[in-house]
Amino acid sequence: MRLARFSAVSDKALVVALLLMPVLLSAAPLTTNTSATPPAVKVAGAPKNIIFMIGDGMGPAYLTAYRFMQTDPGNTDIQTTIFDDLWLGMASTTPDDDTLVTDSAASATALATGVKSFNGAISVDSNHMPIGTMLQLAKRQGKATGVVASSQVNHATPAAFLAHNNSRRNMNAIADMYLDYQIQGKPVADIIFGGGREHFIREDRNLVAEFSAKGYQYADNWRDVSKLTRKPALALLAPAGLPSALNNPHPAPLATLAEQALKLLTPAEKGFVLMIEGSLIDWCGHDNDIACAMAEMHDFAKAVAVAKAYVDAHPDTLLIITADHETGGLSLGANNVYQWLPAVVRGVSATSRAIADELNAVSTETEALQRWQALTGIVITEQEQQQLLAERNKTQAELRKVVNELISRYSYTGWTTGGHTAADVPVLAYGMGKTQFSGFMDNTDIAKRLLQFIQQTPQ
Structure with missing residues (x-):
């Protein structure tokens, strides 16, 4: 492993790399680092639709705690949860350096591309070259795509599925790339739901107006989310991240957004790939706030229930759930x-x-x-x-x-820390292709198997 630093390449070099990216992605749709490209193996029963859910910071103890929280106090038997019913394996989360402890950007890069990178990286490799993501590949394959997050939609995890940058901190530049990087004349994501309005409506640029000019329907409040009738659609429901589920007056915020996203993506002829992040589990873990974390776990569980019900109604769909890392060292x-x-x-x-x-x-x-x-x-x-x-x-x-x-x-x-730990994280799956995710694997293996499924989209 090698230690990479943000300053290892100039912004000018990154701009050059980004200009070359359409060619690179076309030549090697899985990654610009061809040595890391998984073989295009034909996988039996490739799903038409993929719902990829990430519980940010959701280590194994979070799932155990949620199980105890959900058990009826008057019942002497511990009751299982939806997480227990879908749990198939575990994954390691190490970044491409010698720390062993990943941040959300490096882990999301691994989950979005199948390639490890350095902490802070948004889908660039350790040489700071852009790596093609699964949503970009899906778009090239003619699938519909979307991201839903309870954080800012341009925060580290969703950003790694849609953009490329040397640093997750460059949130305005990442938001710009959501519109500026296009495939076949269209932005990569057909659905973008979450927070982060302050990065899209700024003094220097109004991305909401530009997305609207591209045909996106727009909502900036919960009442109007239900009025979105078609894709492409953009919903920015808070200046930054959404309010915590424990304080949020809107019931089941993540489940509401997930349900609406699935509704709008369903008509896609070649299917869709949708990433849904329960972002605020991690934020509660950083605060060492157990009540906050359990409320976010409950919100995430409701969104998982929505996704599972969708798979039951659409058997050609795969639901895959994992975490990018563990936060807080919860015991x-x-x-x-x-x-x-x-x-x-x-x-x-x-x-x-x-x-x-x-x-x-x-x-x-x-x-x-x-x-x-x-x-x-x-x-x-x-x-x-x-x-x-x-x-x-x-x-x-x-x-x-x-x-x-x-x-x-x-x-x-x-709690052992206010940061992240190197603990392995759970892997859960349901629906077509779920057997590909049982046992122990690295986080990059999850991405590689999903990328192989996406490659098999009928042309």
């Missing part, structure tokens, strides 16, 4: 106590960010403690009360940290 049980208490987590009705904001918004300490009790249901000691109150009127991050520490302490939830 169920902590501080040498053999216990985990999902009931404590169920009693928390807001994210730690929202709780911190409410505790800072009230004028007295008595009101703050009343808000704590109302929002968490946790009775804390006098010493813990003073610890909590001491962080009021400081930064939200400082107060949020104490809020999460208290919730974790009372639920016996453990």
